[in-house]
Amino acid sequence: MDAIRTVGLTKRYKDLTAVDNLNLTVHQGELLSLLGVNGAGKTTTIKMLTGLTRPTAGDAFLNGKSILTENGAVKAMIGVSPQETAVAPNLTVQENLELMAGVHGLPKAQAKDKITALYSRFGLGEIAGKRAGKLSGGWQRRLSIAMALISDPQILFLDEPTLGLDVLARSDLWDMIRSLKGKITVILTTHYLEEAEALSDRVAILKSGRLLCNGTPEEIKHLAGTDKFDEAFVRIVKEGRQ
Amino acid sequence: MKGLAFSKRNDLEVLRDPLNLFFGVGFPIVLLLLLTAIQANIPVSLFEIQHLAPGIVVFGLSFMTLFSATLIAKDRGSSFLQRLYTTPLTAPDFIAGYLLPILPICLAQSVLCYGAAVLLGLQVTIHMAASVLFTLPIALLFVSLGLLCGSIFTDKQVGGICGALLTNLTAWLSGIWFDLRLVGGAFQKIANFLPFVHAVEMERAVLRGDYAGVFPHIWWVTGYALAVTVIAICAFLRQMRRQ
Numbered sequence: 337m338d339a340i341r342t343v344g345l346t347k348r349y350k351d352l353t354a355v356d357n358l359n360l361t362v363h364q365g366e367l368l369s370l371l372g373v374n375g376a377g378k379t380t381t382i383k384m385l386t387g388l389t390r391p392t393a394g395d396a397f398l399n400g401k402s403i404l405t406e407n408g409a410v411k412a413m414i415g416v417s418p419q420e421t422a423v424a425p426n427l428t429v430q431e432n433l434e435l436m437a438g439v440h441g442l443p444k445a446q447a448k449d450k451i452t453a454l455y456s457r458f459g460l461g462e463i464a465g466k467r468a469g470k471l472s473g474g475w476q477r478r479l480s481i482a483m484a485l486i487s488d489p490q491i492l493f494l495d496e497p498t499l500g501l502d503v504l505a506r507s508d509l510w511d512m513i514r515s516l517k518g519k520i521t522v523i524l525t526t527h528y529l530e531e532a533e534a535l536s537d538r539v540a541i542l543k544s545g546r547l548l549c550n551g552t553p554e555e556i557k558h559l560a561g562t563d564k565f566d567e568a569f570v571r572i573v574k575e576g577r578q
Numbered sequence: 579m580k581g582l583a584f585s586k587r588n589d590l591e592v593l594r595d596p597l598n599l600f601f602g603v604g605f606p607i608v609l610l611l612l613l614t615a616i617q618a619n620i621p622v623s624l625f626e627i628q629h630l631a632p633g634i635v636v637f638g639l640s641f642m643t644l645f646s647a648t649l650i651a652k653d654r655g656s657s658f659l660q661r662l663y664t665t666p667l668t669a670p671d672f673i674a675g676y677l678l679p680i681l682p683i684c685l686a687q688s689v690l691c692y693g694a695a696v697l698l699g700l701q702v703t704i705h706m707a708a709s710v711l712f713t714l715p716i717a718l719l720f721v722s723l724g725l726l727c728g729s730i731f732t733d734k735q736v737g738g739i740c741g742a743l744l745t746n747l748t749a750w751l752s753g754i755w756f757d758l759r760l761v762g763g764a765f766q767k768i769a770n771f772l773p774f775v776h777a778v779e780m781e782r783a784v785l786r787g788d789y790a791g792v793f794p795h796i797w798w799v800t801g802y803a804l805a806v807t808v809i810a811i812c813a814f815l816r817q818m819r820r821q
Contacts, residue, residue, distance in 0.1 A: 387663070440580070441666065
């Protein structure tokens with residue numbers, strides 16, 4: 337079964353069509369990057385897939401569950417790390433993780449085990465007692481992703497996970513994201529082309545809400561007739577190639 | 579269970595903010611001390627501790643609007659609330675999670691205020707416990723106002739509206755600092771149409787054991803509290819749909 341299948345997914349805001357008839361399939365365990373310039377429709381697509389925004393038309397199925405009619409089941413299977421770092425600033429790292437375990441209804445013992453596992457996976461154990469608001473941007477982003485993973489989601493949405501981070505923090509996060517590949521399905525939006533090329537199994541390029549192309553980084557470079565991914569992206573977006 | 583985790587988080591966020599502790603507990607107690615000192619030097623019946631303490635309790639509760647609204651507005655302003663919207667939490671979980679955890683804080687604040695008043699000479703009676711319980715509808719009013727303002731305004735706007743405007747309205751239109759009859763006219767009519775003076779009069783009546791005296795004030799307070807709660811829930815649901 338496909339992890340995600342969108343069928344004519346569309347979102348209109350008055351005069352603006354943010355996402356236009358999107359038909360996209362993501363396989364289980366795959367990491368798909370949504371690429372596009374500002375206003376391409378990446379965040380709106382994620383908002384629809386995560387139940388934050390209702391589509392104007394079309395539907396999407398996450399592991400076979402409709403975002404329109406089975407919203408509860410969809411929410412139970414996803415994890416989301418939003419664009420801005422979304423942590424509770426006055427809560428400690430541990431309390432933030434406990435909060436997310438609690439809102440997903442995990443029993444205490446299970447939550448404790450998950451938190452211990454996330455500590456070792458993300459290196460958060462040493463700062464477990466620190467308030468999230470006092471952490472650096474990189475650590476907050478790590479915590480944000482760990483919070484998204486506590487419920488063992490089948491599908492993880494990472495919206496601009498490395499935005500504003502320095503090179504080292506970004507490299508650390510890349511390693512972390514790589515470690516997720518194959519285990520869960522990851523949808524990543526990013527402005528950093530090298531990030532998309534380095535991490536993605538497949539890349540979908542959007543422009544003005546429409547899907548221009550969808551394939552592996554190699555296929556996209558081949559399609560654009562260049563061996564550089566950033567050049568391929570620019571060519572495809574400029575030409576509006578479909 | 580799910581809603582409880584969210585409620586616990588909101589409690590911690592409010593209690594761990596040092597400004598909240600200052601304005602929620604420190605400031606009302608400082609006012610009690612100051613006005614009691616004034617009363618000791620220049621006796622004014624309004625500042626006698628049995629009159630003053632219920633007024634300060636109500637005034638202290640007005641800060642809960644600021645705390646509650648700031649928490650919600652900040653959650654809305656960051657992506658935190660959006661993250662939680664993608665979890666299995668439901669709309670009632672969010673509303674209860676923002677409203678209910680603040681109520682015990684309100685009760686604790688009232689206990690502390692009356693406790694400070696006892697140290698300043700207020701006689702301990704069974705009516706004091708009743709006075710604390712009667713703060714519940716007042717607390718609901720102020721916390722719901724917080725939910726309403728937090729659902730509509732940004733955290734910066736909330737600072738001005740709830741931190742300055744509402745606390746001043748509560749202070750001036752409640753008869754805590756001066757007898758409203760001294761001003762009279764439209765001012766007194768407006769004050770009587772709003773819930774603040776009724777909240778103070780209700781608390782004063784309960785504290786002196788005059789339970790018949792809580793009427794009609796309790797109707798004003800409860801009526802406003804319920805109306806504001808309904809409006810606040812609608813406003814929160816509206817912003818939830820928009821997000």
